[in-house]
Amino acid sequence: MSIYVKNITKSFQNRNVLQDVSFKIEKGRCVALIGPNGAGKTTLLNILVGLLDSDQGEISYQKTKDWKKEIGFLPQIPSFYNWMTAKEFLLFMGKVSQIDTLQLKSKVADVLESTGLTDDRNRKIQGFSGGMKQRLGLAQALLHEPSLLFLDEPVSALDPVGRRDFMNILSSIKEKTTIVYSTHILHDAEEISDNVLFLKQGSIIAQGMLEQFISQTSKTYTLKISNDFPYDLSTCSFIKSVKMLDAKSASLTFQNEGSKEELLQWCLIHHLDIIEFKKEKLTLESVFMEEVKK
Numbered sequence: 491m492s493i494y495v496k497n498i499t500k501s502f503q504n505r506n507v508l509q510d511v512s513f514k515i516e517k518g519r520c521v522a523l524i525g526p527n528g529a530g531k532t533t534l535l536n537i538l539v540g541l542l543d544s545d546q547g548e549i550s551y552q553k554t555k556d557w558k559k560e561i562g563f564l565p566q567i568p569s570f571y572n573w574m575t576a577k578e579f580l581l582f583m584g585k586v587s588q589i590d591t592l593q594l595k596s597k598v599a600d601v602l603e604s605t606g607l608t609d610d611r612n613r614k615i616q617g618f619s620g621g622m623k624q625r626l627g628l629a630q631a632l633l634h635e636p637s638l639l640f641l642d643e644p645v646s647a648l649d650p651v652g653r654r655d656f657m658n659i660l661s662s663i664k665e666k667t668t669i670v671y672s673t674h675i676l677h678d679a680e681e682i683s684d685n686v687l688f689l690k691q692g693s694i695i696a697q698g699m700l701e702q703f704i705s706q707t708s709k710t711y712t713l714k715i716s717n718d719f720p721y722d723l724s725t726c727s728f729i730k731s732v733k734m735l736d737a738k739s740a741s742l743t744f745q746n747e748g749s750k751e752e753l754l755q756w757c758l759i760h761h762l763d764i765i766e767f768k769k770e771k772l773t774l775e776s777v778f779m780e781e782v783k784k
């Protein structure tokens with residue numbers, strides 16, 4: 491299912507927490523919702539899943555009948571009945587979700603398997619580690635095979651192995667499920683997401699395809715040249731930094747799109763051989779830092 495969100499606004503005690511948030515997510519996309527602490531990510535997710543009402547705005551799927559059945563949600567701090575076993579909890583949640591009784595047992599077995607909890611299915615939840623609880627939360631969110639999956643910081647409590655497993659699970663379901671998840675682990679987000687939604691102080695400051703988002707933001711170029719480097723570098727205003735690679739070659743970086751022609755011209759005039767010329771690829775983390783600092 492696709493998601494169209496239009497002009498969502500939300501205030502708490504006269505304080506604007508979300509302002510005019512609009513975006514569109516195509517069916518089957520995996521979207522990372524990123525932003526600094528307090529940006530409004532949890533508030534937005536709670537509105538998307540219907541736990542909170544927005545003050546204004548529209549969400550496309552909420553206009554359809556039974557839309558809640560299409561949604562799976564893993565909150566930031568999932569809650570469980572600790573005296574139940576993992577299997578009992580999932581059977582209970584399945585009944586609450588009105589899953590057909592004949593199908594429920596096999597669905598529970600499937601999600602236990604896909605979240606790596608089959609061997610722990612008969613253990614009481616109170617003995618589960620944080621990572622196991624997070625997996626169980628995901629199993630619960632997936633049980634009724636939702637077409638929209640919302641996850642609020644699903645990997646923040648996990649160790650690197652748990653994070654990797656969790657990301658693999660998301661990769662395996664992303665073909666048939668539209669996923670929106672908030673995260674501060676930008677390295678993982680970069681690996682798995684198709685799109686990014688960047689929230690800052692309650693407003694979307696950037697959105698789009700991850701690859702485009704990262705490369706458009708990059709303004710740093712690197713040029714490697716050979717020959718002796720005899721020129722007074724201080725006269726080259728466009729150069730940001732120079733690294734001598736060896737006695738005869740250097741690597742220059744500069745950060746202004748407009749300087750590209752000037753720099754190449756400069757190389758030609760001075761008969762320098764260009765070994766390499768490329769736009770540097772940024773990481774999502776470096777883009778995040780830049781945007782947050784602005």
Ligand SMILES: Nc1ncnc2c1ncn2[C@@H]1O[C@H](COP(=O)(O)OP(=O)(O)OP(=O)(O)O)[C@@H](O)[C@H]1O
Binds near residue numbers: 503507528
């Ligand atoms: N129920 C509430 N009552 C009053 N203010 C609230 C409420 N819920 C959230 N806020 C405020 O709204 C702002 C956004 O909070 P939210 O939890 O949505 O941010 P977040 O981006 O998820 O943050 P984090 O990354 O720290 O989880 C914060 O300033 C928070 O204090």
